[in-house]
Amino acid sequence: MNRFYLGFLFFISLTNCSPKIGNNKVEYCTSLITIPQIFGEGTISTADESSFDIAFSPNGKTAYFTKRKGNDKQKIMQSNFVNGNWTSPIVCTFSTDRDETAFITADGKSLYFGSERPIPNQPNKGNFDMNIWKVVMTGNGWSTPTVLPDVINAVQQKGEEWPSSNANFIFSNNDSQFIFTTMIRGTKAIDIYTTNLENGIFSSPQKITGLFDDEKYWKYSAVISPDGKYLLFNSSGAPGGVGGEDIFIAKKTSNGWSKAKGIGSLVNTKAEESSPRFSRDGKYFFFGREKRADPNKDGYWNIYFVETKALNFEEIFK
Numbered sequence: 001m002n003r004f005y006l007g008f009l010f011f012i013s014l015t016n017c018s019p020k021i022g023n024n025k026v027e028y029c030t031s032l033i034t035i036p037q038i039f040g041e042g043t044i045s046t047a048d049e050s051s052f053d054i055a056f057s058p059n060g061k062t063a064y065f066t067k068r069k070g071n072d073k074q075k076i077m078q079s080n081f082v083n084g085n086w087t088s089p090i091v092c093t094f095s096t097d098r099d100e101t102a103f104i105t106a107d108g109k110s111l112y113f114g115s116e117r118p119i120p121n122q123p124n125k126g127n128f129d130m131n132i133w134k135v136v137m138t139g140n141g142w143s144t145p146t147v148l149p150d151v152i153n154a155v156q157q158k159g160e161e162w163p164s165s166n167a168n169f170i171f172s173n174n175d176s177q178f179i180f181t182t183m184i185r186g187t188k189a190i191d192i193y194t195t196n197l198e199n200g201i202f203s204s205p206q207k208i209t210g211l212f213d214d215e216k217y218w219k220y221s222a223v224i225s226p227d228g229k230y231l232l233f234n235s236s237g238a239p240g241g242v243g244g245e246d247i248f249i250a251k252k253t254s255n256g257w258s259k260a261k262g263i264g265s266l267v268n269t270k271a272e273e274s275s276p277r278f279s280r281d282g283k284y285f286f287f288g289r290e291k292r293a294d295p296n297k298d299g300y301w302n303i304y305f306v307e308t309k310a311l312n313f314e315e316i317f318k
Helices: 003-013
Strands: 020-022 025-027 050-056 062-068 075-082 099-104 110-115 131-138 167-172 177-182 191-198 220-224 230-236 245-253 272-278 284-291 300-307
Touching: 050 099, 050 272, 050 284, 062 099, 099 167, 110 167, 167 220, 177 220, 220 272, 230 272
Parallel strands: 050 300, 075 099, 131 167, 245 272
Antiparallel strands: 020 025, 050 062, 062 075, 099 110, 110 131, 167 177, 177 191, 220 230, 230 245, 272 284, 284 300
16 A cells, blocks of 8 residues: 555545435445544533443434443433434433443344342342343333343342442344353453343353453453454453553454454554444444543543444454
8 A cells, every 4th residue: 555545544534524324324424534533522422521332223323322420420321313413412211320331232122231220129239230221112212121130130249349240231233142241250250251032031141262361351341243253342451452451352263253362553552442332334443442631540431433444353363
């Protein structure tokens, strides 16, 4: 690739990003995004609040994401794509406690999310407990939340501490084969588990192994790319990372998943990166990045996006 073309790509990646809708397909930017940019700057991502964990409706025109300001409890927000712009976010009707990490099924009928809210008749006896809940779309909007069964969730016992028995995010591309991350009581790491949903019942979770040589590294916020070829998740301090929280990727093989590798320097930096996500068609890749004015204090998270093809996933595994 010649220097002129590289320069041209860099230039257009920095030009004004104006979303548009055409041919029944949402384009979130009219120019190529070859270098990550803040997504929905000023509406979804703002300077004085943390925004992360984005998800999209099946048609891509509604975004659900987590937002937190100061020490307030974080909520799940909704913004709609109208006339080429994102509307001012509103708190989702079901988000009434500390809530996060929305996921919407491919048919658009169900939304899963993590919440600290107590499970009826199952008081948490540990220090911090989150579980996965579900709402379904009705004629009047989202239903009252219901908690997923014990095969997915576990309420902390007396003396149990985070992250043991915590679950906050579940994901699927086809509404039948799911993955989620948790530290099962008695284990030593947050790991990725698979489960199948059939006739409304989740199967017993099976752990995905072999992503790192040492199983001590936590793996969480996992998704599978829309084409099914790649498993992505974030981890802290794992081999192949840049430092702190980074995003990792594994490739589908005939025997499961390959060893995980860092996703690359376009995404991973000395700052914290997390929450890998894709647009519904796989065109765009999204992630969260934290910026700190003071390295000893928590900073603000913003949602970034970039063209998936700019990350050259295949090159990572050559």
